[in-house]
Amino acid sequence: MKLRTQAILTALFFILIKSSTVAQSIEAPKIIWKVNRVELGTILEEEGNQEVEFEFTNSQDSLFFIEDIWLECGCTTVEFSKDTLAQGETGKVRVSFDPTSAYGFFSKLVVVKGNLSGVQDSLFLEGTSIPYPSNPPRAYPVKNGNLGFRLKKINMGEVFDNEPKIKYVEFFNFGTEDLEKGAFRSETPTYIWVEQVQNLIRPQERGLLMIRYESVNRSGDLGFFEDQVPVFWENIEGSRINLEIIADLFEYFPPVSKNEIDDLPQLYIQQKEIDLKEISSKSIVRRTVTLSNRGRKVLEIRKIQGNCECLIIESPKDQLNPGESLELSLTFDPKGRKGIDQRNIYIFTNDPINPVQLVVLKSRIE
Structure with missing residues (x-):
């Protein structure tokens, strides 16, 4: 019995050695x-x-x-x-x-x-x-000078500050002049770069513009932004057009392990939805929202952004120590509005788990 057990163990040993050798050979690329x-x-x-x-x-x-x-x-x-x-x-x-x-x-x-x-x-x-469109005017309904686009605005989507975002935008040349890459010019801010992709785009042909957005060059700003970017071909008179470029800018946070979560700053919002119910368009409404830091590190409020000029947001400070709270003051002027209304308030912080949180202000304006 003892010899049999020893033989089994020996066999298992050689099987493990062989498996290890095979695994190593698979891991090493040829x-x-x-x-x-x-x-x-x-x-x-x-x-x-x-x-x-x-x-x-x-x-x-x-x-x-x-x-x-x-x-x-x-x-x-x-x-x-x-x-x-x-x-x-x-x-x-x-x-x-x-x-x-x-x-x-x-x-x-x-x-x-x-x-x-x-x-x-x-x-x-x-x-x-x-694919090439069977009906170019229908496929590119937004006319901007002699160029046709599918949409009025170029939406870059979410752009993080750790790497640039690149998007290719197609357009149709409804004009009568060739569009040469060497003659293409753009007047861009430091965080946007626009380039014509093809060397030559003839009349009744399509082209591509490459848009490169580097949010890190926007002084670390966050939230929604819209830019008017002039572009033109210097050899074609009257070719100047404005591109409307929109983007949502976010701060990048690397992944964290589960055991690190409690040691990080943590934003807690006591009330994420405020229902004002029925209000008059002639009355200014004021409310407060409590923000707290439930983490073990200082919470930094990077930015607070509303989606309307009718909303004034005031914060007494931009940092919260562990366990500390503050009252965010909201002032809503519904003048000129009527019916069901919703205002969004975006709060950007250094909370790496939830860096952007939303507070909704709802109402029915009479």
């Missing part, structure tokens, strides 16, 4: 890709096939070559290095994508199979493809 995912951004159908190059390096002391490449659909074609590569040598895989095959967001998979055991790597090609 070839190293410079990137395995490429974001093409917004692609217009008329731009034609898009080509992307993936570069890899053989990290093994064994010779390597690509045996085969599997494509997800006929919308992609591929060319690749057929050479046998020694350790440290590089190869390339070129993928061509036809944007007419997929409209809207796409993610295409390319699987690379090598001669070495375990080499079956996945590459991804992603972006958004936009």
Whole structure:
């Protein structure tokens, strides 16, 4: 019995050693890709096939070559290095994508199979493809000079201060002049950059503008903002237009572990919804909201923003020590308003779990 037990233990030992060896061999990549995912951004159908190059390096002391490449659909074609590569040598895989095959967001998979055991790597090609419209005036109803846009305002959405936000905006050239990239100019603030993507956009063709928004250059300000950004082509008289760019700016906080939560500043709002019920449009209404810091570090009130000039918000201080509270004063002037009304108050703090909290002021104005 003792010998049998010993034999079982020995067998288990060798199984564990083998499993560990296999795991280690799987974890060590045979070839190293410079990137395995490429974001093409917004692609217009008329731009034609898009080509992307993936570069890899053989990290093994064994010779390597690509045996085969599997494509997800006929919308992609591929060319690749057929050479046998020694350790440290590089190869390339070129993928061509036809944007007419997929409209809207796409993610295409390319699987690379090598001669070495375990080499079956996945590459991804992603972006958004936009078809050419059958009726351009209907597709681009917002006229701004000789250009047509889908929407009146360019919404950048949420922009955090740890990295810039980039958005591609399509437009239609309803004018009679070629729009040259070299002649494009913009008068932007320090936190916005606008660039024409294509080198040339002819009449009755579409183009793309790349908008880059860096909120960190806006002196750390937070909340909702709207900018008027003039752009023009210096060789075309009367081409000057204003782009309306809106964005919601937020402070970025890195993730925190569960055991850190109690040691952080924590904003607590006693009443997040205030119902004024029926009020007169001729009477100014005043209310208070209690803010408290339930954390163990100082709570900093970065900003308080209302969504209307009819609302005045006053805070006696911008910091709360642990356990401290303050009364936020709200003054609402409903003059000129009638019916059901809702005012939003956004409170920005250094509470990393809930950095932005909302207080709603509801009423029915007679």
